[in-house]
Amino acid sequence: MNVLRAVVTLCLLLSATVASAQATAECPNLPADSGLQWKEQAENNYLSCKATTADGREVLSLTLTQSDPNIPLSRPLRQEKGTFAGESMYWYLPDLGGQTPPGYADRRMTTVKLDKNKYAQISLYPSDSKELGSLQTLTRGMALGSSAVASER
Template identity: 70%
Template sequence: MNILRAALCLSLSLSAAAASAQSPTECPSLPASSGLQWQQQAQADFLLCKATTGDGREVLSLLLSARNPDVPLTRPLRQEKGVFAGESLYWYQPDLGGQEPPGYANRRITVVKFDKNRYAQISLYAGDAQELGSLQTLTQGMNLNPTAVAAGR
């Protein structure tokens, strides 16, 4: 029985080590011209990056994980086409249960599977249509290659 427990513990620790080895440890670099800064929260199974403006307003959140966030994205809420990490995507207006608070028209969300067992959930909280376009362009240019991220420090 002790051998079985030891084998199970070893298997679980190897699985956790493999998962953490595949998870990024830093947010992708942001262009200096964007005026945005990351606030980062790293856990064993995900990395949450929140981009804020100089006055502290959150405009973008990026959740990187080995698990599919399984966010329902329905066709009636589909908006623009885009690209992230080399993968094609559609941006959606978030489903807020029929509510449309101020700024709703410029909010977007998407989920992208960009590598084997690697997912990105991206949310945009733009102040206007121009900022929305800028944020979509910014996310399109993000490099998730760990070497590039480390070099961008």
């Protein structure tokens, strides 16, 4: 009977630890004057943050994960150099299989290895080149909290 109690107690403690780790994962802070708000979704090993405008248009998608997204980023699609969370990277045009929908020239994406088993995948969906520059500046200034994609998850 004592073994059963110990197992049940251990299971409850582990469940509480996992729930606590998931509850503390947060999207990075957005500047108050950006006019953007996060829609956040946390799962087992990733955190999805989608920044939307007041009218609901998604302009930025940030996924933090423990798994390498393994997205091939082709050098011919390379665009601007940038930084995210202190790491150097390049922005790329997304590979849409040769399709160029309206606004394609201003879309960007990248992946960044942040640490061992910690990655960020970022996509920008600006309405024009001015908004693209603003979004790139915004991502350059983002600071990730220590709880983002916590290793306990």
